[in-house]
Each structure stands twice: as C-alpha cells, then as structure tokens.
Amino acid sequence: MLKNKIAVITGASQGIGFAIAKKYVENGAKVINYSIVPSEKVVEGIEFYKGDVTDRAQIKEFYEYVKNKYGKIDILVNNAGVTKDALMSKMTEDMWDFVINVNLKGVFNMAQSASEIFTEQGFGNIVNISSIVGEYGNVGQTNYAATKSGVIGMTKTWAKELTRKGAIIRVNAIAPGYVNTEMMKTVPDKVLDPIRQKSLLKRLGEPEEIANAALFLGSDMSSYVTGHVLSVNGGLVI
Numbered sequence: 001m002l003k004n005k006i007a008v009i010t011g012a013s014q015g016i017g018f019a020i021a022k023k024y025v026e027n028g029a030k031v032i033n034y035s036i037v038p039s040e041k042v043v044e045g046i047e048f049y050k051g052d053v054t055d056r057a058q059i060k061e062f063y064e065y066v067k068n069k070y071g072k073i074d075i076l077v078n079n080a081g082v083t084k085d086a087l088m089s090k091m092t093e094d095m096w097d098f099v100i101n102v103n104l105k106g107v108f109n110m111a112q113s114a115s116e117i118f119t120e121q122g123f124g125n126i127v128n129i130s131s132i133v134g135e136y137g138n139v140g141q142t143n144y145a146a147t148k149s150g151v152i153g154m155t156k157t158w159a160k161e162l163t164r165k166g167a168i169i170r171v172n173a174i175a176p177g178y179v180n181t182e183m184m185k186t187v188p189d190k191v192l193d194p195i196r197q198k199s200l201l202k203r204l205g206e207p208e209e210i211a212n213a214a215l216f217l218g219s220d221m222s223s224y225v226t227g228h229v230l231s232v233n234g235g236l237v238i
C-alpha cells in the first residue's frame with residue numbers, strides 16, 4: 001500500500017510512533033524516524049535521525065538531508081508528544097511551556113518545513129496525532145488538551161491552505177483514546193480501570209490499532225479524505 005513511499009515519522013522510537021513506522025515499512029515504505037532517542041528495537045527500513053521537534057535549525061538540516069538522500073517526501077506523521085500533568089491551579093509556567101513547545105509548536109515546526117517541500121513537489125500527506133483529550137478535555141491536562149485541540153485546528157487549516165494552488169496535499173488527524181504505551185504507565189490503574197469499563201470494547205487500545213488508522217490516512221486508501229479527525233477510542237466517547 002505504501003510501495004516506494006518516503007515517510008518521516010517523529011518520535012517513532014517507541015509506542016504509537018514505532019507501531020506506525022513498523023506498519024509503514026511492512027507496507028513498502030521507507031521510514032525516517034526523527035526523534036531525540038533511538039529505538040531499542042532495530043527494524044530494517046526504519047532509519048533513525050537524531051533530532052528534536054522544538055529545534056527549527058535542526059529541522060531545516062534534517063529536511064535537506066532527506067531531500068538529498070531520497071529526492072522526495074510523501075508522508076509526514078507528527079507523532080512525537082509529551083505530557084506534564086497537573087490541575088490548572090498547580091500547573092507551573094515550565095509545565096505549560098514544555099508541553100506547548102513539543103506538542104504544538106513542534107508539530108507546526110515539522111509541518112511548516114515539510115509543506116515547502118510538498119508544495120514544490122505538488123503532493124504530500126500529513127497525518128497529525130491528536131488525542132481524545134483534544135476533542136473532549138481532561139482533568140489535569142490543561143496544557144496537553146490545549147496542544148491536542150490546537151493540532152485539530154492546524155489540521156483543518158493546513159488542509160485548506162495547502163491545496164489552494166492545486167497541489168494534492170492531504171492533511172488529517174487521528175485522535176486516539178487511551179493506548180497501551182509508556183505514556184500510559186504514568187497513569188494509575190484507579191484512573192485506567194474506569195476508562196476500560198466505560199469504553200464500549202472494555203479495554204485500552206493497542207499501538208497497532210492506531211497504526212492501522214495511520215496506514216489508512218497515509219495511503220491512497222483514503223485518497224478522498226482530508227481535513228478529517230479520525231477518532232480511534234474503542235467507543236469511549238461517541
């Protein structure tokens with residue numbers, strides 16, 4: 001489904017990003033994982049490039065490298081994300097800035113440079129990883145919710161902006177529910193158990209289930225889908 005496609009995925013060393021990278025490679029793509037740390041698991045077809053989504057100079061260098069090596073970029077998956085949770089009354093400016101910088105500005109940084117290449121090529125595809133928290137909010141996640149709602153706003157804006165001159169550039173987002181990754185290990189069972197019970201499928205999601213959605217949006221299977229937010233949450237909210 002992704003034969004000969006070149007995909008850049010941020011934060012693909014573990015969790016959801018790694019599952020997407022693996023899925024893309026299995027379907028014929030070459031993946032470049034732009035991340036601050038390498039993956040513990042080496043997979044043929046996934047190349048690691050050490051980089052930070054908050055560092056705009058590094059991002060410019062990175063895209064130059066990819067363009068020179070592969071000649072094009074087909075897909076950008078903005079997956080890298082962090083949390084620093086606290087109730088609003090206890091949230092420090094540092095906690096706010098940290099999450100905003102990675103999850104919101106980082107997505108903007110990566111997409112802004114990619115969009116130049118996509119516009120020049122006349123084609124491209126952006127898949128942004130938002131969250132159920134960006135759709136509906138969550139106690140203790142003011143900063144995170146702001147970024148993930150912001151990602152939805154940027155997704156719709158870029159879908160409109162980047163097609164203005166006739167380029168075929170699709171931009172969509174995935175809003176996962178609660179998925180079994182390292183990020184969830186910081187959440188206690190007393191919070192996760194009610195979520196399992198409330199979801200219609202009575203469990204958390206698996207990274208591969210988000211990867212399946214990313215495969216759909218990253219491939220021509222979704223050729224008439226753009227500006228869309230695909231919720232993948234086991235029916236936790238419908």
Ligand SMILES: NC(=O)c1ccc[n+]([C@@H]2O[C@H](COP(=O)([O-])OP(=O)(O)OC[C@H]3O[C@@H](n4cnc5c(N)ncnc54)[C@H](O)[C@@H]3O)[C@@H](O)[C@H]2O)c1
Nearest residue numbers: 011013015016036052053079080081131176178179181183
């Ligand atoms: N796990 C969930 O339940 C869940 C739910 C909804 C949305 N999401 C979103 O899915 C995405 C992946 O989540 P995950 O659970 O796999 O997280 P994770 O913590 O397992 O992985 C995050 C990855 O991002 C990388 N990263 C962090 N900061 C970076 C930076 N500044 N520059 C480059 N890379 C950076 C990390 O090295 C890591 O590889 C995130 O955007 C997250 O907000 C996760």
